[in-house]
Amino acid sequence: MRKLITICFAAFFIVACGGNSGDNATGDADKTTADAATEKSSSDYDPNRGEGKFTEVKLGDQLDAAMALRGKNIADLKCTSCHKLTDEKLVGPGWAGVTKRHQPQWIMNFITNPDPMIDKDPKIQAMLEICLVRMPNQNVSDADARDLLEFMRENDGVK
Template sequence: MKKLFYLVLVVVFAYSCSGNSSSSDTTSTLSTNESSVADDTAADVQTEYDALVGEGKFSEDNFEFSHDSEMTEKGNAIYSAKCQSCHKLTDEMLVGPGFKGVSERRTPVWIMNFLTNTDEMIDLDPALQEQLEVCMVRMPDQALTDDDALAIVNFFHENDTKN
Protein backbone atom coordinates (compact mmCIF):
# COMPACT_ATOMS: atom_id res chain seq x y z
CA MET A 1 0.00 0.00 0.00
CA LYS A 2 2.83 2.39 0.88
CA LYS A 3 4.57 1.57 -2.38
CA LEU A 4 1.44 2.43 -4.36
CA PHE A 5 1.09 5.71 -2.48
CA TYR A 6 4.71 6.68 -3.20
CA LEU A 7 4.35 5.67 -6.83
CA VAL A 8 1.26 7.88 -7.24
CA LEU A 9 3.04 10.73 -5.46
CA VAL A 10 6.06 10.45 -7.78
CA VAL A 11 3.85 10.32 -10.90
CA VAL A 12 1.84 13.39 -9.79
CA PHE A 13 5.03 15.27 -8.95
CA ALA A 14 6.66 14.36 -12.27
CA TYR A 15 3.58 15.40 -14.22
CA SER A 16 3.25 18.74 -12.41
CA CYS A 17 6.94 19.54 -12.94
CA SER A 18 7.04 18.49 -16.59
CA GLY A 19 5.61 21.81 -17.87
CA ASN A 20 3.20 20.12 -20.29
CA SER A 21 0.40 22.44 -19.25
CA SER A 22 -0.25 25.32 -21.67
CA SER A 23 -1.41 27.61 -18.87
CA SER A 24 1.94 27.14 -17.17
CA ASP A 25 3.75 28.19 -20.36
CA THR A 26 1.54 31.26 -20.76
CA THR A 27 2.09 32.27 -17.16
CA SER A 28 5.86 31.96 -17.42
CA THR A 29 5.88 33.96 -20.67
CA LEU A 30 3.67 36.63 -19.13
CA SER A 31 5.82 36.79 -16.00
CA THR A 32 8.98 37.08 -18.09
CA ASN A 33 7.49 39.88 -20.19
CA GLU A 34 6.16 41.74 -17.14
CA SER A 35 9.50 41.54 -15.34
CA SER A 36 11.29 42.72 -18.48
CA VAL A 37 9.04 45.80 -18.66
CA ALA A 38 9.49 46.44 -14.94
CA ASP A 39 13.28 46.18 -15.27
CA ASP A 40 13.27 48.62 -18.23
CA THR A 41 11.10 51.10 -16.31
CA ALA A 42 13.29 50.86 -13.21
CA ALA A 43 16.39 51.39 -15.36
CA ASP A 44 14.83 54.50 -16.96
CA VAL A 45 13.95 55.98 -13.58
CA GLN A 46 17.38 55.14 -12.18
CA THR A 47 19.20 56.89 -15.05
CA GLU A 48 17.10 60.05 -14.58
CA TYR A 49 17.76 60.31 -10.84
CA ASP A 50 20.01 63.24 -9.87
CA ALA A 51 21.95 62.43 -6.69
CA LEU A 52 22.58 66.14 -5.97
CA VAL A 53 18.92 67.14 -6.17
CA GLY A 54 17.04 63.96 -5.32
CA GLU A 55 13.44 63.40 -6.26
CA GLY A 56 10.69 65.84 -5.38
CA LYS A 57 9.28 69.27 -6.06
CA PHE A 58 12.44 71.18 -5.14
CA SER A 59 15.16 71.95 -7.67
CA GLU A 60 18.06 74.32 -8.01
CA ASP A 61 15.74 76.52 -10.08
CA ASN A 62 13.00 76.92 -7.45
CA PHE A 63 14.92 76.71 -4.16
CA GLU A 64 17.79 78.72 -2.76
CA PHE A 65 18.98 78.28 0.80
CA SER A 66 19.85 81.18 3.06
CA HIS A 67 20.47 80.64 6.77
CA ASP A 68 17.85 82.06 9.15
CA SER A 69 18.35 81.89 12.95
CA GLU A 70 14.59 81.85 13.69
CA MET A 71 14.17 78.89 11.38
CA THR A 72 17.10 77.21 13.13
CA GLU A 73 15.24 77.42 16.45
CA LYS A 74 12.13 75.96 14.85
CA GLY A 75 14.27 73.20 13.32
CA ASN A 76 15.71 72.42 16.75
CA ALA A 77 12.17 72.03 18.14
CA ILE A 78 11.21 69.73 15.25
CA TYR A 79 14.41 67.71 15.72
CA SER A 80 13.60 67.29 19.43
CA ALA A 81 10.04 66.18 18.69
CA LYS A 82 10.46 64.02 15.59
CA CYS A 83 14.11 63.11 14.96
CA GLN A 84 15.99 62.83 18.26
CA SER A 85 14.69 59.38 19.14
CA CYS A 86 16.46 57.88 16.08
CA HIS A 87 19.24 60.35 15.16
CA LYS A 88 22.06 61.95 17.12
CA LEU A 89 23.62 65.31 16.27
CA THR A 90 27.05 63.67 16.15
CA ASP A 91 28.26 61.16 13.58
CA GLU A 92 27.22 58.31 15.89
CA MET A 93 24.51 56.01 14.57
CA LEU A 94 21.51 55.40 16.80
CA VAL A 95 18.61 53.82 14.87
CA GLY A 96 19.46 55.98 11.86
CA PRO A 97 22.69 57.75 10.93
CA GLY A 98 24.00 60.71 12.92
CA PHE A 99 23.37 64.18 11.52
CA LYS A 100 26.89 65.58 11.83
CA GLY A 101 28.10 66.73 8.42
CA VAL A 102 24.82 66.09 6.60
CA SER A 103 24.68 69.66 5.24
CA GLU A 104 28.20 69.18 3.88
CA ARG A 105 27.48 65.79 2.27
CA ARG A 106 24.10 66.73 0.80
CA THR A 107 22.79 69.83 -0.94
CA PRO A 108 19.97 71.81 0.69
CA VAL A 109 17.75 70.90 -2.29
CA TRP A 110 18.40 67.19 -1.75
CA ILE A 111 17.64 67.49 1.98
CA MET A 112 14.39 69.37 1.25
CA ASN A 113 13.32 66.69 -1.21
CA PHE A 114 14.23 63.89 1.19
CA LEU A 115 12.34 65.44 4.10
CA THR A 116 9.22 66.11 2.03
CA ASN A 117 9.37 63.07 -0.27
CA THR A 118 10.97 60.43 1.94
CA ASP A 119 9.52 57.21 0.54
CA GLU A 120 10.27 57.98 -3.10
CA MET A 121 13.79 59.15 -2.26
CA ILE A 122 14.55 55.93 -0.38
CA ASP A 123 13.25 53.92 -3.33
CA LEU A 124 15.40 55.82 -5.87
CA ASP A 125 18.60 56.95 -4.17
CA PRO A 126 21.35 54.30 -4.23
CA ALA A 127 23.14 55.85 -1.22
CA LEU A 128 19.93 55.75 0.82
CA GLN A 129 19.39 52.14 -0.16
CA GLU A 130 22.91 51.30 1.05
CA GLN A 131 22.20 53.18 4.29
CA LEU A 132 18.99 51.21 4.70
CA GLU A 133 21.01 47.99 4.56
CA VAL A 134 23.22 49.30 7.38
CA CYS A 135 20.44 50.71 9.58
CA MET A 136 17.91 47.99 8.72
CA VAL A 137 15.05 50.39 9.53
CA ARG A 138 13.31 52.44 6.86
CA MET A 139 12.81 56.08 7.87
CA PRO A 140 9.09 56.77 8.13
CA ASP A 141 7.59 59.76 6.37
CA GLN A 142 7.36 62.48 9.02
CA ALA A 143 4.65 64.45 7.15
CA LEU A 144 6.71 67.63 7.28
CA THR A 145 5.53 70.82 5.65
CA ASP A 146 7.88 72.70 3.35
CA ASP A 147 8.37 75.23 6.14
CA ASP A 148 9.25 72.45 8.62
CA ALA A 149 11.73 70.96 6.16
CA LEU A 150 13.36 74.36 5.65
CA ALA A 151 13.65 74.76 9.42
CA ILE A 152 15.43 71.41 9.65
CA VAL A 153 17.81 72.36 6.81
CA ASN A 154 18.67 75.49 8.81
CA PHE A 155 19.14 73.40 11.93
CA PHE A 156 21.46 70.97 10.09
CA HIS A 157 23.49 73.89 8.73
CA GLU A 158 23.83 75.39 12.23
CA ASN A 159 24.77 72.02 13.74
CA ASP A 160 27.49 71.52 11.14
CA THR A 161 28.97 75.02 11.45
CA LYS A 162 29.32 74.89 15.25
CA ASN A 163 30.85 71.40 15.39
Protein backbone atom coordinates in the same frame (compact mmCIF):
# COMPACT_ATOMS: atom_id res chain seq x y z
CA MET B 1 10.60 53.74 25.13
CA ARG B 2 13.35 53.87 22.53
CA LYS B 3 13.70 50.09 22.69
CA LEU B 4 9.98 49.74 22.01
CA ILE B 5 10.23 52.09 19.02
CA THR B 6 13.27 50.22 17.71
CA ILE B 7 11.47 46.88 18.07
CA CYS B 8 8.43 48.28 16.25
CA PHE B 9 10.59 49.57 13.39
CA ALA B 10 12.40 46.22 13.17
CA ALA B 11 9.10 44.31 13.12
CA PHE B 12 7.72 46.63 10.46
CA PHE B 13 10.86 46.17 8.37
CA ILE B 14 10.70 42.38 8.61
CA VAL B 15 7.02 42.30 7.65
CA ALA B 16 7.52 44.83 4.84
CA CYS B 17 10.33 42.78 3.34
CA GLY B 18 8.28 39.57 3.19
CA GLY B 19 7.70 38.15 -0.25
CA ASN B 20 4.76 36.51 -1.96
CA SER B 21 5.14 32.77 -1.49
CA GLY B 22 2.30 31.86 -3.85
CA ASP B 23 2.96 30.74 -7.42
CA ASN B 24 1.88 33.26 -10.00
CA ALA B 25 2.21 32.58 -13.70
CA THR B 26 2.37 36.30 -14.48
CA GLY B 27 4.63 37.17 -11.57
CA ASP B 28 7.82 37.07 -13.67
CA ALA B 29 6.28 39.29 -16.35
CA ASP B 30 5.12 41.79 -13.73
CA LYS B 31 8.57 41.80 -12.15
CA THR B 32 10.27 42.40 -15.49
CA THR B 33 7.95 45.34 -16.23
CA ALA B 34 8.58 46.80 -12.77
CA ASP B 35 12.36 46.34 -13.16
CA ALA B 36 12.30 48.11 -16.53
CA ALA B 37 10.33 51.02 -15.07
CA THR B 38 12.76 51.29 -12.15
CA GLU B 39 15.78 51.24 -14.49
CA LYS B 40 14.26 53.99 -16.64
CA SER B 41 13.38 56.19 -13.67
CA SER B 42 16.74 55.53 -11.98
CA SER B 43 18.59 56.72 -15.07
CA ASP B 44 16.71 60.04 -14.83
CA TYR B 45 17.62 60.45 -11.16
CA ASP B 46 19.81 63.42 -10.21
CA PRO B 47 21.95 62.42 -7.19
CA ASN B 48 22.71 66.08 -6.40
CA ARG B 49 19.09 67.20 -6.32
CA GLY B 50 17.30 64.04 -5.36
CA GLU B 51 13.75 63.22 -6.35
CA GLY B 52 11.09 65.82 -5.67
CA LYS B 53 9.91 69.34 -6.28
CA PHE B 54 12.88 71.23 -4.88
CA THR B 55 15.28 72.10 -7.68
CA GLU B 56 17.03 74.97 -5.93
CA VAL B 57 17.08 76.08 -2.29
CA LYS B 58 18.60 79.47 -1.54
CA LEU B 59 20.46 79.69 1.74
CA GLY B 60 21.69 82.80 3.47
CA ASP B 61 25.36 83.22 4.31
CA GLN B 62 24.36 83.47 7.95
CA LEU B 63 22.11 81.24 9.97
CA ASP B 64 18.49 82.23 10.49
CA ALA B 65 18.23 81.62 14.24
CA ALA B 66 14.41 81.66 14.32
CA MET B 67 14.21 79.04 11.59
CA ALA B 68 16.85 76.92 13.31
CA LEU B 69 14.93 77.04 16.60
CA ARG B 70 11.71 75.96 14.85
CA GLY B 71 13.72 73.22 13.15
CA LYS B 72 15.09 72.03 16.49
CA ASN B 73 11.56 71.77 17.85
CA ILE B 74 10.46 69.75 14.81
CA ALA B 75 13.54 67.54 15.07
CA ASP B 76 12.83 66.89 18.76
CA LEU B 77 9.31 65.82 17.82
CA LYS B 78 9.89 63.83 14.64
CA CYS B 79 13.57 63.05 14.12
CA THR B 80 15.74 62.59 17.21
CA SER B 81 14.18 59.29 18.22
CA CYS B 82 16.05 57.82 15.22
CA HIS B 83 18.87 60.32 14.48
CA LYS B 84 21.61 61.68 16.72
CA LEU B 85 23.10 65.10 16.10
CA THR B 86 26.60 63.57 16.06
CA ASP B 87 27.96 61.21 13.41
CA GLU B 88 26.86 58.23 15.51
CA LYS B 89 24.17 55.95 14.07
CA LEU B 90 21.07 55.38 16.20
CA VAL B 91 18.29 53.83 14.11
CA GLY B 92 19.21 56.09 11.21
CA PRO B 93 22.50 57.82 10.48
CA GLY B 94 23.76 60.71 12.57
CA TRP B 95 23.21 64.22 11.25
CA ALA B 96 26.72 65.64 11.76
CA GLY B 97 28.05 66.91 8.44
CA VAL B 98 24.88 66.21 6.46
CA THR B 99 24.76 69.75 5.03
CA LYS B 100 28.36 69.36 3.88
CA ARG B 101 27.70 66.02 2.16
CA HIS B 102 24.44 66.91 0.40
CA GLN B 103 22.97 69.83 -1.52
CA PRO B 104 20.13 71.72 0.24
CA GLN B 105 17.59 70.64 -2.39
CA TRP B 106 18.59 66.98 -1.88
CA ILE B 107 18.00 67.31 1.87
CA MET B 108 14.65 69.08 1.38
CA ASN B 109 13.47 66.47 -1.15
CA PHE B 110 14.48 63.62 1.13
CA ILE B 111 12.81 65.12 4.21
CA THR B 112 9.52 65.80 2.42
CA ASN B 113 9.27 62.65 0.31
CA PRO B 114 11.83 59.97 1.21
CA ASP B 115 10.31 56.95 -0.55
CA PRO B 116 11.28 57.67 -4.18
CA MET B 117 14.77 58.67 -3.11
CA ILE B 118 15.22 55.51 -1.06
CA ASP B 119 14.28 53.53 -4.17
CA LYS B 120 16.70 55.39 -6.48
CA ASP B 121 19.61 56.99 -4.63
CA PRO B 122 22.70 54.75 -4.36
CA LYS B 123 24.00 56.58 -1.25
CA ILE B 124 20.68 56.07 0.55
CA GLN B 125 20.56 52.42 -0.53
CA ALA B 126 24.07 51.88 0.84
CA MET B 127 23.03 53.51 4.13
CA LEU B 128 19.91 51.33 4.21
CA GLU B 129 22.15 48.25 4.14
CA ILE B 130 23.83 49.55 7.29
CA CYS B 131 20.78 50.91 9.13
CA LEU B 132 18.31 48.23 7.94
CA VAL B 133 15.30 50.54 8.39
CA ARG B 134 13.73 52.77 5.74
CA MET B 135 13.12 56.34 6.81
CA PRO B 136 9.36 56.72 7.20
CA ASN B 137 7.56 59.58 5.54
CA GLN B 138 6.87 61.94 8.45
CA ASN B 139 4.58 64.17 6.35
CA VAL B 140 6.82 67.17 6.93
CA SER B 141 5.57 70.35 5.26
CA ASP B 142 7.82 72.35 2.95
CA ALA B 143 8.17 75.13 5.54
CA ASP B 144 9.00 72.65 8.32
CA ALA B 145 11.55 70.94 6.07
CA ARG B 146 13.23 74.30 5.46
CA ASP B 147 13.34 74.92 9.22
CA LEU B 148 14.86 71.46 9.73
CA LEU B 149 17.49 72.24 7.09
CA GLU B 150 18.40 75.43 8.94
CA PHE B 151 18.71 73.46 12.19
CA MET B 152 20.97 70.95 10.39
CA ARG B 153 23.10 73.88 9.17
CA GLU B 154 23.36 75.12 12.78
CA ASN B 155 24.33 71.63 13.88
CA ASP B 156 27.08 71.68 11.24
CA GLY B 157 28.51 74.95 12.56
CA VAL B 158 26.94 77.64 10.37
CA LYS B 159 26.73 80.87 12.40
